[in-house]
Amino acid sequence: MNSLAQLFKNNPVNHDRIIPLDFTNTKTLPDSHVWSKPELEPEPMTRPIPVISISSPEKVLLRHACEEWGVFHITDHGVPLSLLHNVECQMKRLFSLPMHRKILAVRSPDESTGYGVVRISMFYDKLMWSEGFSVMDSSLRRHATLLWPDDHAEFCNVIEEYQKEMANLSHRLVSMVMGSLGLKHKELRWLVPNITGSRANSSQSFLQLNSYPVCPDPDLAMGLAPHTDSSLLTILYQGNIPGLEIQNLQAEKSRWIGVEPVEGGLVVIMGDLSHIISNGRFKSTMHRAVVNKTHHRVSAAYFSGPPKNLQIGPLTADTDHPPLYRRLTWEEYLAAKATHFNKALSLFRC
Numbered sequence: 034m035n036s037l038a039q040l041f042k043n044n045p046v047n048h049d050r051i052i053p054l055d056f057t058n059t060k061t062l063p064d065s066h067v068w069s070k071p072e073l074e075p076e077p078m079t080r081p082i083p084v085i086s087i088s089s090p091e092k093v094l095l096r097h098a099c100e101e102w103g104v105f106h107i108t109d110h111g112v113p114l115s116l117l118h119n120v121e122c123q124m125k126r127l128f129s130l131p132m133h134r135k136i137l138a139v140r141s142p143d144e145s146t147g148y149g150v151v152r153i154s155m156f157y158d159k160l161m162w163s164e165g166f167s168v169m170d171s172s173l174r175r176h177a178t179l180l181w182p183d184d185h186a187e188f189c190n191v192i193e194e195y196q197k198e199m200a201n202l203s204h205r206l207v208s209m210v211m212g213s214l215g216l217k218h219k220e221l222r223w224l225v226p227n228i229t230g231s232r233a234n235s236s237q238s239f240l241q242l243n244s245y246p247v248c249p250d251p252d253l254a255m256g257l258a259p260h261t262d263s264s265l266l267t268i269l270y271q272g273n274i275p276g277l278e279i280q281n282l283q284a285e286k287s288r289w290i291g292v293e294p295v296e297g298g299l300v301v302i303m304g305d306l307s308h309i310i311s312n313g314r315f316k317s318t319m320h321r322a323v324v325n326k327t328h329h330r331v332s333a334a335y336f337s338g339p340p341k342n343l344q345i346g347p348l349t350a351d352t353d354h355p356p357l358y359r360r361l362t363w364e365e366y367l368a369a370k371a372t373h374f375n376k377a378l379s380l381f382r383c
């Protein structure tokens with residue numbers, strides 16, 4: 034068993050926080066899914082977040098995006114648009130299956146992969162208006178076979194192709210964003226395995242497919258509750274239906290900013306581990322997903338992490354800026370997040 038799988042075995046989720054509501058049969062929002070009144074928080078606003086062409090990225094812009102926003106769009110990323118389109122079709126195909134079929138691939142309480150409610154649900158009283166399908170290592174074929182006993186090849190091929198593209202892209206992105214801090218290729222070699230890298234130092238990842246069904250009362254519902262990602266960075270494909278919102282780092286803390294999709298673009302979300310490696314310079318921005326009344330929205334989040342058992346820590350510390358965090362592995366961090374959620378980061382402060 035790999036070390037991440039062991040970690041989820043040790044941190045099981047309550048049974049009642051695994052199986053989502055059957056949204057297709059729900060015409061009014063049940064009390065279990067009613068979140069706080071919208072008049073209690075300021076209206077979300079939309080502001081253009083940075084857009085970075087990564088075929089020839091400007092270091093200063095990239096660093097600024099990571100320091101001031103923690104979330105940005107990338108273009109010229111090289112991932113074929115046809116693949117993005119296929120991933121979206123396969124997600125719709127999966128989530129449109131009737132509940133009794135999806136349940137066949139349900140996640141067990143001590144696992145992290147399969148069909149179900151997102152893990153962070155256990156930290157909130159109310160339930161979210163979403164369902165998910167999570168993939169790690171060899172779980173894809175096992176779960177897809179349960180969903181489509183004779184017809185899973187297409188789904189698996191598309192998702193595997195996407196995972197390969199995301200692995201390459203995430204390695205390029207980690208080099209780029211850390212490079213924007215002036216870190217040399219040599220200093221990052223341990224973090225980003227080279228293409229021929231042996232299995233031993235290959236980085237770990239986690240793919241989360243999210244589905245936000247059409248909602249009868251979107252103002253009172255929550256698609257995905259506020260959280261930061263526990264990754265080095267996350268690559269998010271959100272199609273062309275808006276829904277992602279980020280916490281404003283510049284102005285009023287409680288004001289959310291809607292991230293409008295950019296045609297053919299992907300969203301990069303800096304994770305908690307990049308915050309640690311950059312010694313607090315890069316922000317792992319709090320974000321959430323809201324739902325709407327007319328469109329079924331799907332998104333695919335690829336969480337990129339460091340190699341198994343690798344100790345990471347601040348790389349940019351100097352005498353003026355002593356390390357703010359102690360060294361840790363991804364496994365250690367995820368274990369802390371599984372019990373302490375949004376307080377996990379502060380537990381590793383020096």
Ligand SMILES: C=C1C[C@]23C[C@H]1CC[C@H]2[C@@]12CCC[C@@](C)(C(=O)O1)[C@H]2[C@@H]3C(=O)O
Binds near residue numbers: 264
């Ligand atoms: C590799 C990861 C990243 C995890 C934890 C672990 C496995 C499950 C991932 C997600 C996927 C869905 C959103 C999130 C917030 C959730 O609830 O489960 C993610 C979480 C995190 O970023 O903390």
Ligand SMILES: O=C(O)CCC(=O)C(=O)O
Binds near residue numbers: 241257334
């Ligand atoms: O669906 C979205 O826009 C956000 C997804 C997300 O934040 C996640 O999966 O961690």
Ligand SMILES: [Fe+2]
Binds near residue numbers: 320
């Ligand atoms: Fe997220």
